[in-house]
Amino acid sequence: MAEAASARRTRITSEREAELYMSVLDLLREVGYDALTMDAVAARTRSSKATLYRQWGGKAELVAGAIRQQEPAASGINTGSLRGDFYAVVTREDDVRIDQNYALLRGLATVVHENPDLLRALRELIIEPEIEELREILGRATERGEILPDNPAQGYLLHMLIGAFAVRSVIDQLPPTQSFLPSYIDAVVVPALGA
Amino acid sequence: MAEAASARRTRITSEREAELYMSVLDLLREVGYDALTMDAVAARTRSSKATLYRQWGGKAELVAGAIRQQEPAASGINTGSLRGDFYAVVTREDDVRIDQNYALLRGLATVVHENPDLLRALRELIIEPEIEELREILGRATERGEILPDNPAQGYLLHMLIGAFAVRSVIDQLPPTQSFLPSYIDAVVVPALGA
Numbered sequence: 001m002a003e004a005a006s007a008r009r010t011r012i013t014s015e016r017e018a019e020l021y022m023s024v025l026d027l028l029r030e031v032g033y034d035a036l037t038m039d040a041v042a043a044r045t046r047s048s049k050a051t052l053y054r055q056w057g058g059k060a061e062l063v064a065g066a067i068r069q070q071e072p073a074a075s076g077i078n079t080g081s082l083r084g085d086f087y088a089v090v091t092r093e094d095d096v097r098i099d100q101n102y103a104l105l106r107g108l109a110t111v112v113h114e115n116p117d118l119l120r121a122l123r124e125l126i127i128e129p130e131i132e133e134l135r136e137i138l139g140r141a142t143e144r145g146e147i148l149p150d151n152p153a154q155g156y157l158l159h160m161l162i163g164a165f166a167v168r169s170v171i172d173q174l175p176p177t178q179s180f181l182p183s184y185i186d187a188v189v190v191p192a193l194g195a
Numbered sequence: 196m197a198e199a200a201s202a203r204r205t206r207i208t209s210e211r212e213a214e215l216y217m218s219v220l221d222l223l224r225e226v227g228y229d230a231l232t233m234d235a236v237a238a239r240t241r242s243s244k245a246t247l248y249r250q251w252g253g254k255a256e257l258v259a260g261a262i263r264q265q266e267p268a269a270s271g272i273n274t275g276s277l278r279g280d281f282y283a284v285v286t287r288e289d290d291v292r293i294d295q296n297y298a299l300l301r302g303l304a305t306v307v308h309e310n311p312d313l314l315r316a317l318r319e320l321i322i323e324p325e326i327e328e329l330r331e332i333l334g335r336a337t338e339r340g341e342i343l344p345d346n347p348a349q350g351y352l353l354h355m356l357i358g359a360f361a362v363r364s365v366i367d368q369l370p371p372t373q374s375f376l377p378s379y380i381d382a383v384v385v386p387a388l389g390a
């Protein structure tokens with residue numbers, strides 16, 4: 001699947017891809033997922049719809065790809081401690097950027113129930129790679145002896161982190177800032193992992 | 196505020212109130228929050244709109260009240276241990292009921308950004324009473340010496356719990372069952388609290 005996608009993508013330059021993704025995110029902010037059409041993306045980016053479908057497969061993959069593209073990867077993070085790695089993960093984007101990204105994802109979360117293809121694309125392109133990066137962090141912490149390999153909280157990292165974003169943003173109506181997120185890591189995530 | 200609401204409510208019988216709430220929840224499931232009108236509630240329940248506004252103040256309070264009404268209170272829970280109390284809280288409704296309630300709340304969560312009055316009503320009638328009940332559980336655990344009074348995870352209970360519901364339901368597309376929730380309590384909530 002990842003290979004097929006990258007084979008398809010070699011047909012356009014990475015510069016052109018970045019341009020396209022930017023337009024998709026602009027449209028997404030302007031009209032929301034449901035009203036975003038491949039026609040509108042084609043018009044805005046002066047592409048043919050055939051090209052868009054050939055490169056991405058569909059609207060869901062195009063949107064998920066656009067969001068993934070602008071998130072800095074956590075894969076380069078390796079500070080030498082579990083706490084340090086988690087701090088680096090949650091602060092790898094500045095407050096403005098993390099709030100913008102989270103607003104986009106929150107909007108998509110409200111429509112995934114009616115768009116199973118969107119959920120599938122978000123899982124494949126955003127959630128699973130993120131879980132994989134978190135697993136590498138946990139793996140190194142296990143090797144260093146910071147956490148036990150069978151600690152059951154390891155299976156709930158996403159639950160803990162998404163809960164922090166969701167309550168902070170939806171209920172408290174506050175942005176998930178670089179001062180809030182590390183304090184949550186210290187209070188909840190690290191102790192739950194037994195580190 | 197609570198006194199004012201209860202003074203208003205003494206004007207109708209609790210039986211009639213339960214009937215009204217049931218109809219509101221039916222309408223909410225059928226058309227969603229945005230399309231639910233006080234006219235429709237009045238027609239369905241054979242009430243006057245004036246009565247509805249006098250008793251509840253508005254649509255947001257009526258909807259939040261209807262959801263609150265059908266949730267069993269956690270205030271009677273006192274098992275003698277922190278883990279026992281949390282188990283009782285998350286299993287006080289059976290799997291079918293908790294899934295139905297959570298589906299309603301998930302639907303409302305998608306529209307609170309555009310409905311600040313709904314967020315306010317949900318906070319006052321559902322979230323704050325729930326936090327208060329959780330605080331009593333934490334207070335007793337502190338008195339028993341199970342947890343330290345200054346444990347910072349105490350301020351993030353809602354984040355941990357809502358994260359469990361949200362990821363389970365939105366991403367994993369699985370119901371938050373009576374077997375899932377206690378395992379999350381054991382893996383995350385109790386260790387984060389240091390108990």
